[in-house]
Amino acid sequence: MRKTLLIIIVFLLNFTGRYIFYDKYAEAEQISFMTLKDGLKIVTEESRIVKIARFNEEIAGTEVSIARARFFPSINVYARQTYLANQPGARFGPQEVYTSQKEFLSYGVILYQSLFRGGSDLSLYRSAEKGLEITKNNTRRLKNLVALEFINAYLDLLEIEKLISVSEKEIESLQGHLKDAIAMYEEGLITKNEKLEIEVRLSDAMQRHLSLKNLRSFYLTRLNTMLLLPLDQEVRIEDIEYDDKNEYTPLELQEAWEEAIERRPEIKIIEQEIEATRLQKKAKAGEYYPELFIQAGYDYTENRYQLHEENWSVILGVNINLFKGGATVSEINKIRYREGQLMEEREKLLDEIRLEVKRYFVEFRNALEKIRVTESAVLQAEENLRINRLRFEEGAGKSTDVLDAIALNSMAETNYYRARYELLRAQAGLNYAMGKDLVAIYGGEYGRDNK
Numbered sequence: 001m002r003k004t005l006l007i008i009i010v011f012l013l014n015f016t017g018r019y020i021f022y023d024k025y026a027e028a029e030q031i032s033f034m035t036l037k038d039g040l041k042i043v044t045e046e047s048r049i050v051k052i053a054r055f056n057e058e059i060a061g062t063e064v065s066i067a068r069a070r071f072f073p074s075i076n077v078y079a080r081q082t083y084l085a086n087q088p089g090a091r092f093g094p095q096e097v098y099t100s101q102k103e104f105l106s107y108g109v110i111l112y113q114s115l116f117r118g119g120s121d122l123s124l125y126r127s128a129e130k131g132l133e134i135t136k137n138n139t140r141r142l143k144n145l146v147a148l149e150f151i152n153a154y155l156d157l158l159e160i161e162k163l164i165s166v167s168e169k170e171i172e173s174l175q176g177h178l179k180d181a182i183a184m185y186e187e188g189l190i191t192k193n194e195k196l197e198i199e200v201r202l203s204d205a206m207q208r209h210l211s212l213k214n215l216r217s218f219y220l221t222r223l224n225t226m227l228l229l230p231l232d233q234e235v236r237i238e239d240i241e242y243d244d245k246n247e248y249t250p251l252e253l254q255e256a257w258e259e260a261i262e263r264r265p266e267i268k269i270i271e272q273e274i275e276a277t278r279l280q281k282k283a284k285a286g287e288y289y290p291e292l293f294i295q296a297g298y299d300y301t302e303n304r305y306q307l308h309e310e311n312w313s314v315i316l317g318v319n320i321n322l323f324k325g326g327a328t329v330s331e332i333n334k335i336r337y338r339e340g341q342l343m344e345e346r347e348k349l350l351d352e353i354r355l356e357v358k359r360y361f362v363e364f365r366n367a368l369e370k371i372r373v374t375e376s377a378v379l380q381a382e383e384n385l386r387i388n389r390l391r392f393e394e395g396a397g398k399s400t401d402v403l404d405a406i407a408l409n410s411m412a413e414t415n416y417y418r419a420r421y422e423l424l425r426a427q428a429g430l431n432y433a434m435g436k437d438l439v440a441i442y443g444g445e446y447g448r449d450n451k
Contacts, residue, residue, distance in 0.1 A: 032229065035238040036154055037443050043150045043226050044143045044439055053139040060132040067128035070121040073113035080106050100303050108299035115293055118286030123279045130276035134269050141265040147438040150226050151428045157219045158239055159421040160212060163414060167209040170410040173385070174202040177402055180393065194399040201403050240424060253361050256434055260357050261350065263435025270346045277342060281335040287328050291319040353433070360429040367426050370419035374412065381405070381412035 044050060081103070088100040114121070178198045184190045221231050229235070251259065261267060295315040303309060321328070385405040391397030431441055 032233060032235045033238070034227070034235050036151070036240065039150055039154060039223075039227060039237075040147055040439050040443055042228070043146050046228055047146050047226070049142055050139065050146060053135070053142045057132070057135045057139060060128075060135040064125070064128040064132050067121075067125040070114070070124065073111050076110045076112075078108060078110070082106065098305055100305055104302045106299065106301040108297055110295065110297040112295050113293065114291060116289070117291050118289030120283040120286030123283035123286065127276045127279035127283065130272045130279065134272045134276070137265040137269045137272070141269070144265070144432060144435075144438055146226075147442070148428060148432045150223075151438065151442060152425055153219065153223050153226060154237060155240075155421045155425050155428075157216065157223055157237060159417060160216045160219055162417040162421075164209065164212045164216060166410055166413045166417065167205065167212055169413075170406060171202065171205050171209060173406045173409075174198065174205055174403075177389075177392075177399070177406065178202060181399060189395065190399060198399060198403065201407075253358065256357050256361055256430070257354055260353050260434045264353055265435065266349055266353070267346070270342060270349055274339060274342045274346065277335055277339045281332055281339065284328065284332050284335060287321055287324075293317055293319065357430070357433040360426055360433045363426040364423065364430050367419055367423035370415070371423055374416035374419050377412045378409075378416050381409040385409045 082105075084100075084102045087098055087102045089096055089098040091097075178195070181190060181195050181198050185192065185195045220235060223235060223237075224231050224233050227235070293316075295313075295317065297313050298310070299313070300310040385402075385408070388397055388401045388405040392399060392402045428438065428442070432438060
């Protein structure tokens, strides 16, 4: 009996526990956990801008198919039923002879094959292939750009969360100091103004903490937008561990420029556009040459007056464009001007890429120096706060010294975390500027493939 009663009690407790904690578990399921690798996979595969770029690839692929079709013959089949008001005929002196029925059926097939168009067909086909390569490189460019934007948003959220933790630590220190100050004020060891100053500093710290939390909410919304999640979805992201033993030795600036010029898809895109323009110019110039063609066909006309109702035909002919009002010359000039424009755009792009590489290179070196400085500053600020607290508790120090030490410690930690994530952002930016594949670098465990 006791054993049965015990089983019933255990069952009821288990059922009740599940019911009580159901909402807690349901709420926990609303929190998404995200790593940099997972996020990059989502934004570079599911991003709307990337999907649009893939549609452009499909469109360019159809352009290649259209250009290829010019190499094949065109085949047309026709069928006609003719009704005439007057029956056709001919007069031979006084004699009249009918040559056709008033109503007759005809049908047939015509095959037309161009044999030579001055090389325009081949040039147009190669130009379409260049267009497909351009769209593929543009997709690669957009994926890398989306990856960089996501990495920056991810690092922004990590940074603000660290700053919130620093702010919480500052508030906790001020609250502890206020508690000690109240006790000392009640004993008459400090003045009321000293206590009020701590309260003001605490109020200011709490306001700054609230501002940081609001900023985190904005950064989270931006991240959710990139991840195609609901805007108010809570996301827990995994921190990127900073390896202080990693010396971060980037290339020299000149080497970085050379690698960027070799890797950047934007340069490949504009060079392919120049080549495609030259091919289009060559195709248009092909209109100056005669077109050699062959045409074959079969025709059947239901007409009892004809000697042969069906017939086969083969035509070998030449089409020559003698005059189009100067349109061909103008179109060739238009393409030539476009080629010159692209050449200037290429030089402009090279200048912009060099500037971008230089910018991230300088930011990277600057952040690296900040890391080295702020790391030691944090240790010094913590020691300074510890000493001033001891002096205040022993009655040998002032309350303002403790407040200044708390503010100095928070500033040192804030500067350290800002420098840390500034370094990571600059590193990602430098990799992007040099044309490296960010998904390949950051898609694995961070730092392992970061070369």
